[in-house]
Amino acid sequence: MRHRLLVPSAAAAAAFLLLAVPASAAEPKPGAPSIGDSYYPDAGNGGYHxxxxxxxLKYQPKTDQLDGTxxxxxxxxxxxxRFDLDFLLDTKEVLVNGKKAAFAKSGVHKLEITPAAALAQGKSFTIVVRYSGVPSQVKVAGFSAWQHTPDGGVAAQEPESAAWWFPSNDHPLDKATYDISVSVPDDVQAISNxxxxxxxxxxxxxxxxWRSTKPQATYLTTLAVGRFDITTDTTANGLPVVNAYSKDLGDNYDSAKASVERSSEVIDWESTVFGPYPFTAVGGYVPNVPTHFALETQTRPFYSPAQFAKGANVSVVVHELAHQWFGDNVSVKDWRDIWLNxxxxxxxxxxxxxxxxxxxxxxxxxxxxxLHPAEDPFWTVKPGDPGADKQFDEAVYDRGPIALQALRNQVGDKVFFEILKGWTSANRYGNASVQDFTRYAEKxxxxxxxxxxxxxxxxxxxxxAAEAAKWGIGVPANNTPSAKRGLAASVKPTQPKSWKQIQESHRH
Incomplete structure (x- = not known):
């Protein structure tokens, strides 16, 4: 759902091993400057969790100046x-366990830190980083994940956005809890998770x-500063709901509100389908930005105003809130597992x-x-491993769910929904791969x-046609047990934009 920053490598290091605790080494060694993702070989770091x-933080909307600790x-x-953090702003000082540490920029977005004393395996430690900068002016390959708006700024992108506003181990394999304290001028507000x-x-x-007490991936951490109309509510289970709408949405304001205000209703329904809601808050926000995508930022999805340009769009709210189970609660082990999201x-x-x-x-x-004939490139993209350049391709969003309908046809409704609920429970706050899901569904x-x-x-x-029919796909609707009535040819489910479309939205 965003302009890709890192160049994919066909020979990336083996994924996930870098977070495992190895046998004690004879001498301390540097942590790896990568977590080993197959699509983004520079993402994340090894040697610590x-x-x-x-x-x-302190943020000045007029100048887009951000100061933070x-x-x-x-x-x-x-x-x-030593070890690395993923970070792009100007670092002023680093402390490790209360003592000054040496630091230097390394590569495109690495902050290399050398503590005064080596850190022992299995021991906890603290890192303090003091920094400042103008996030919107920091570009990688001509792109910034931070959007400077007329009344503030927004951090919301995938698979990376954290490096533009805080130092982190930037990969879904390393989830954490968050306290985000933001000071802004009295005439604007700060929205986060x-x-x-x-x-x-x-x-x-x-x-x-703002406080997030459940494990959260770095790209799912968001910040929006601006002039908002804020509404509050509660779900059926009493969870607080906070929604925010920029005061400058123009003609999109009412349709945005008519959609996002149904978040509580949607969460209550999705809880009956996917199992108990995994987090402590619900909501969404619509800032005044020119982009066209939505993103499942944890507990508080981001929606571009363009999602509501044709009227109310509850479907996109359903999509982003479903991600709270699939993507946020159960996150990918590797970005090639994007189908799970x-x-x-x-x-x-x-x-x-x-x-x-x-x-x-x-x-x-x-x-x-x-809809898609055999010669359509749509079928050449593998939703289970689409490649970094096709990670947010239409096929992932449209061909991907066909696999789930085929599974539903194969195992029946009762077992299918047991699989969905059991999956989100068995992998609660963890990470998983496509093959993990295959094995779970078989079990x-x-x-x-x-x-x-x-x-x-x-x-x-x-x-x-014969192969598709084997899995109950493509057969006449009146012969399928789950069909209720005909579907007009013009109906197509609303979906977030593809990677190429997002790329175009950044250019204009």
């Missing part, structure tokens, strides 16, 4: 002589303290369509299958399913 971020609580997973724990004002500045969130839209009698998931799967259903997932997630050609 961050458990908590405390960010104390980040305190990270971490544990060494090896004997460390989780629960608003405190708010205070003095000398013309107001400080907002987008395929499931798109299928949630199909289930919502089914609930609202606007076309069943079966009809939508049949429609997408018939719960008692059926061999590798052929099914190979067909719909890993084949670079359109399955033949």
């Amino acid at each position: 961050v458990s908590h971020y405390d960010l104390r 980040a305190t990270l609580t971490a544990t060494a997973t090896q004997d460390l002589s 989780g629960v608003l724990a405190a708010k205070s004002s003095k000398l013309g500045w107001t400080r907002y303290n 987008e395929g499931f969130a798109s299928y949630a839209q199909w289930l919502w369509s089914e609930k609202e009698n606007e076309g069943t998931a079966q009809q939508l799967a049949d429609y997408i299958y018939s 719960v259903s008692g059926k061999p399913l590798q052929e099914l997932f190979d067909t719909w997630l890993f084949t670079t050609a359109k399955p033949s």
